[in-house]
Amino acid sequence: MLRNTLLQLRHNIGRLSAAGLAIVLGVGFVAATLVFTGTMQSSIRHMVAAPNLAADIVVTDDTAGIAEQEGDDQRQRRLRKVRNTEGVAAAVPRTESYANASWAGERYSVEVNRLPERDSLRWYELAEGSYPGSADEVVLSQRAAESANISPGETITLQQPQYVSAREGESEKPPVEREVTVSGLVDVGSSLLTGGSRVTVFAPQELLDELGTIDYRAIDLLLTDGADTSAVLDRLRDKFDTGQYAQVRTGQQQAERAVEMFSGSVAAAMNAVLLPFGAIALFVAGFVIVNTFSVLHAQRSRQYALLRCVGATRGQIRRSALFEALLVGLVTSVIGTVFGVLVSAAVSWPLGLTDSPIDFGSLGITPLALTAPVAAGLLVTFLASLAPAARAMRVAPLAALRPVPDEQSSRRIGRVRLVSAVVLTVLGAGLLLGGALLGSMGMAVPGGLAAVLGVLLFTPTLIPAVARAFGYLLRSFGPTGTLASGNAVRNPYRASSTSTALMIGVGLIVLLLTGTASARHSANEQIDQRYPVDVKVAAEEQDQPVPEGVRQRLESLDGTAVTAALSGTSFEMTRSEASTPEGADPAETPTVTFRALGIDPAKLAEVSRHGAEDLRPGTVLVPTNILDYWGWSEGDRVELPIGDGSDTFRVATTKLLRSGILLTRSDLAATGAETSTTEIWARAASDTYMPGYTGELNSLAEESASTPVDVGGAVQMRARFTQVLDTLLLIVTGLLAVAVIIAVVGIANTLGLSVLERGRESALLRALGLTRGQLRGTLALEAVLLAVVGTVLGAVIGVLFAFGGVAAMFENIGLPVVFAVPWAPLLLVLLCAVPAGVLASVLPARRAAKAQPAAALSEE
Amino acid sequence: MSFPNGSQRTAASPAEQGGADGQHGSAGQPAESAPEAATSGSALVKVYGSGEAGVRALDNVDIGFAGGRFSAIMGPSGSGKSTLMHCLAGLDTPTSGRVMLGTTDLTGLSDKQLTLTRRDRIGFLFQSFNLLPTLTAEQNILLPLELSGRKPDRQWLNELTGALGIDQRLRHRPSELSGGQQQRVAVARALITRPEVVFADEPTGALDSKSGANLLEFLRGSVRQFGQTVVMVTHDPVAASHADSVVLLADGNIAGRIDEPTQEAVLDSLRRLGG
Ligand SMILES: Nc1ncnc2c1ncn2[C@@H]1O[C@H](COP(=O)(O)OP(=O)(O)OP(=O)(O)O)[C@@H](O)[C@H]1O
Numbered sequence A: 001m002l003r004n005t006l007l008q009l010r011h012n013i014g015r016l017s018a019a020g021l022a023i024v025l026g027v028g029f030v031a032a033t034l035v036f037t038g039t040m041q042s043s044i045r046h047m048v049a050a051p052n053l054a055a056d057i058v059v060t061d062d063t064a065g066i067a068e069q070e071g072d073d074q075r076q077r078r079l080r081k082v083r084n085t086e087g088v089a090a091a092v093p094r095t096e097s098y099a100n101a102s103w104a105g106e107r108y109s110v111e112v113n114r115l116p117e118r119d120s121l122r123w124y125e126l127a128e129g130s131y132p133g134s135a136d137e138v139v140l141s142q143r144a145a146e147s148a149n150i151s152p153g154e155t156i157t158l159q160q161p162q163y164v165s166a167r168e169g170e171s172e173k174p175p176v177e178r179e180v181t182v183s184g185l186v187d188v189g190s191s192l193l194t195g196g197s198r199v200t201v202f203a204p205q206e207l208l209d210e211l212g213t214i215d216y217r218a219i220d221l222l223l224t225d226g227a228d229t230s231a232v233l234d235r236l237r238d239k240f241d242t243g244q245y246a247q248v249r250t251g252q253q254q255a256e257r258a259v260e261m262f263s264g265s266v267a268a269a270m271n272a273v274l275l276p277f278g279a280i281a282l283f284v285a286g287f288v289i290v291n292t293f294s295v296l297h298a299q300r301s302r303q304y305a306l307l308r309c310v311g312a313t314r315g316q317i318r319r320s321a322l323f324e325a326l327l328v329g330l331v332t333s334v335i336g337t338v339f340g341v342l343v344s345a346a347v348s349w350p351l352g353l354t355d356s357p358i359d360f361g362s363l364g365i366t367p368l369a370l371t372a373p374v375a376a377g378l379l380v381t382f383l384a385s386l387a388p389a390a391r392a393m394r395v396a397p398l399a400a401l402r403p404v405p406d407e408q409s410s411r412r413i414g415r416v417r418l419v420s421a422v423v424l425t426v427l428g429a430g431l432l433l434g435g436a437l438l439g440s441m442g443m444a445v446p447g448g449l450a451a452v453l454g455v456l457l458f459t460p461t462l463i464p465a466v467a468r469a470f471g472y473l474l475r476s477f478g479p480t481g482t483l484a485s486g487n488a489v490r491n492p493y494r495a496s497s498t499s500t501a502l503m504i505g506v507g508l509i510v511l512l513l514t515g516t517a518s519a520r521h522s523a524n525e526q527i528d529q530r531y532p533v534d535v536k537v538a539a540e541e542q543d544q545p546v547p548e549g550v551r552q553r554l555e556s557l558d559g560t561a562v563t564a565a566l567s568g569t570s571f572e573m574t575r576s577e578a579s580t581p582e583g584a585d586p587a588e589t590p591t592v593t594f595r596a597l598g599i600d601p602a603k604l605a606e607v608s609r610h611g612a613e614d615l616r617p618g619t620v621l622v623p624t625n626i627l628d629y630w631g632w633s634e635g636d637r638v639e640l641p642i643g644d645g646s647d648t649f650r651v652a653t654t655k656l657l658r659s660g661i662l663l664t665r666s667d668l669a670a671t672g673a674e675t676s677t678t679e680i681w682a683r684a685a686s687d688t689y690m691p692g693y694t695g696e697l698n699s700l701a702e703e704s705a706s707t708p709v710d711v712g713g714a715v716q717m718r719a720r721f722t723q724v725l726d727t728l729l730l731i732v733t734g735l736l737a738v739a740v741i742i743a744v745v746g747i748a749n750t751l752g753l754s755v756l757e758r759g760r761e762s763a764l765l766r767a768l769g770l771t772r773g774q775l776r777g778t779l780a781l782e783a784v785l786l787a788v789v790g791t792v793l794g795a796v797i798g799v800l801f802a803f804g805g806v807a808a809m810f811e812n813i814g815l816p817v818v819f820a821v822p823w824a825p826l827l828l829v830l831l832c833a834v835p836a837g838v839l840a841s842v843l844p845a846r847r848a849a850k851a852q853p854a855a856a857l858s859e860e
Numbered sequence B: 001m002s003f004p005n006g007s008q009r010t011a012a013s014p015a016e017q018g019g020a021d022g023q024h025g026s027a028g029q030p031a032e033s034a035p036e037a038a039t040s041g042s043a044l045v046k047v048y049g050s051g052e053a054g055v056r057a058l059d060n061v062d063i064g065f066a067g068g069r070f071s072a073i074m075g076p077s078g079s080g081k082s083t084l085m086h087c088l089a090g091l092d093t094p095t096s097g098r099v100m101l102g103t104t105d106l107t108g109l110s111d112k113q114l115t116l117t118r119r120d121r122i123g124f125l126f127q128s129f130n131l132l133p134t135l136t137a138e139q140n141i142l143l144p145l146e147l148s149g150r151k152p153d154r155q156w157l158n159e160l161t162g163a164l165g166i167d168q169r170l171r172h173r174p175s176e177l178s179g180g181q182q183q184r185v186a187v188a189r190a191l192i193t194r195p196e197v198v199f200a201d202e203p204t205g206a207l208d209s210k211s212g213a214n215l216l217e218f219l220r221g222s223v224r225q226f227g228q229t230v231v232m233v234t235h236d237p238v239a240a241s242h243a244d245s246v247v248l249l250a251d252g253n254i255a256g257r258i259d260e261p262t263q264e265a266v267l268d269s270l271r272r273l274g275g
């Protein structure tokens, strides 16, 4: 029996190739994820451990924040204590801070570390140039410096960060700035989180002193030759009588401790994000496997019957079938794991996690990363083969004696299945709807899952029905269309599991697209209300007019819909006793300068997205912070000393501006104040791509060098939001694409198996005058039909579920519910189904068209 | 069942009807077969496989089948009957030699031209698996016309299906028809295009003797009534006795010819061939 199984397997190896590919892709995804996250983890470990390993002993503060409170004196005292300890040759505080660095017109926030004078404490290697020879030279971390385009010899400016100067009580003084030369680059190793994008500056202590960055959390010690490490450790521990603030450990111990603190967290988080996509891919692959084994067993049913005739028991046939599945699962899972390792190696290299694409030593290949994907692949294959094997077992010995049936007996959908499908779908949809109306995620999520399960049970009736409906459209393609639509649904189970696989992948992508479209829409509405003006251009210097050229440039930008000029002036106001908040010293809040802006209400209505109707003659619009400051409330009548004398206005709150107050242009003019065009507001056209528009606005600001202008407004926030959402969408779609690719492989699989099954039919058609092209066309249409049905159903279900989910979620967090259907991407997804189907049919069609009509007819 | 009597051939003659593609003239070529042959092969060689292991299924066969006649090919199993038929019908290409359909040289045609020739000018009947399971009987019958985009001749369809006694079963799928009914649907399909030649490979092989006899009578009727050309491969001396002439094959060679065959004459010759 075993030998027979193996022989059969060898005979059918070609038929299993597509299912094998599906498993390889799914398992490969899981393996690549595990290995990749493991690689990240080990590179982070390395980064964390390396600085500590350079020192013989490390003295650290374990409690964050203590160092600052201790103050300089205490810190100096501790350092002296350490240095005076017998056996300590050197004690170097590991000073680290941040600075604003600028070069080539760009500003970066960089980490500044002390470059130890002692060579042995430099845990990195010099990669290029030389170490600093003076206090105005620095070295940079190599990889980040290269990606930021700085090379040795160039000059950069380091500026003390605001919070350092503020802490030193020098807020009036401008922050310290130093021009330094990059003398070389050092290789600090790399990990996505640390070495990747951020430039690290290693500077001599003198420079750090000048920049006022003296924070440190650790002191690295080197021992004198021949000193006994444990004796020194004891001496140090005695000096810092408790372990309260300071910890004394060997470099090795400290490295282990640092690794321990990092351990697990990163990899676990990334695995939690990535592995569900692997599970989806494997789930979809399961459908392909079910199909393959169903077809395979159906084709072998006569052989099985013959075996039964000669005395094989049901159990033997079943065991043989399961054994075959396990064997296939094992081989393909192993291949998939190897594939996954290769993929993760290919991904890790450009990210700088490894030194070369074949640097397998640096990959985080753990035993788990190798065994878990194989186990997952085996499990999926085994589970997917259970039902087909059970069906193979049911064959009666007599079946061997019957003539070959002309048509594959198409099994009908079972009653139990139909009933549970209806119940689950109705119940789930009801719960989802209820959750959506009540804003209860607790109802919506299980409801959605139940409905999905119901729909999945439904697919054997649903998909052929939809395919038949679409098939009528195919009739217009003539006889090829008629044949294709008939072939596609002649085996409902096969058609449905083929299209279901695609439906799942597409459904998830569409769910995501619709969800983010709704989120985007809702967020945009929120931004509209809170930040109603897209673009605000003002001169950097207060009360300076915006050059006319800037306004013209702004107006000429494609993204700009409309602009408005605001006249502005400043006025001073003294807080009266009455309006001083209780407990506050009136002397401390003397005279304050405010900006007053005037705009024509009609213009405001054009340029703002919200709240323009509040501006009326005699009204002053005030942001809430100013309202609170003066202790005013909405509707108060207040006297404002603008221009000559004072005028009385009615107060209304607004979100149109954050500082200053807003009047109608004529009211402002009536005060007699001297005004100029101090601000230009603009509204972006509705179809503007915000990130691109922001870039144009920035260059506009740069062009106006003579009168520097600031560009503000909601557009930057919109741009950032759009970018974050787009990036997220792209990544997740990319991850789901693996499942879709597997589903398309599934279509090719079904088609390929059917082509083999229909060998005589194809031959007959060719004999009767179907050309090769027409035969290929028939298969392409069949594949397109399956692809379109899966995609359309996936899209419909994805949109519906997204609506339910969005409604429930928004209702839950108290936001107004907004639906948005992402038409353009949706259409793109639907259109992609056609080429995907055609692509899937290429190999099977080639095979089918190769056969000679006569040769195929004589085949048994 | 018998061939419809009053049927008039309304369409143009077969030669004009078909062959949209290159009719590579063979007019000047001295053909061994009779000039009026509807289908003929000269110096046909068909080798399966290659080298020493190759099987010479046809060994320099010259043969022609006259138009408007019912011809049978007989011979022992493995003698090359099916191979000969496949070559003549353009289902397979001979290793060497020439195949003529009317005045068209099939050996020079591309796969596509050959396909269109089969579609428009040749009818087929196989022993089994003649019909596509996804199509109804009617769709099966009209398939060759559909493939060529021609309008079905409704009257001709009605006459054929009426005479074959399948006019009530046209909406059924093959799996819902008996073996004999399926074979009759196949006959209707073979004749619906009014082909120049109908090739049949053991059309009665899977039928009981009564349905077999009916089918043969019908084919014979089509030859008598309007001069359809039918070439049939068969094992069965009874079937062969319905034909106007029998060609005997043995080991890929022509081994004899019997005109106006009787069962006894056929049996005799076969016995002599050692079949
Ligand atoms: N595709 C093929 N490959 C190799 N040899 C073949 C092939 N088809 C036929 N043959 C060989 O060619 C010879 C003629 O075969 P053919 O099928 O023409 O015989 P036949 O007269 O139709 O036999 P039967 O009465 O059994 O149908 C046989 O020896 C057969 O084994």
Ligand SMILES: [Mg+2]
Binding pocket: B081, B082, B083
């Ligand atoms: Mg034969």
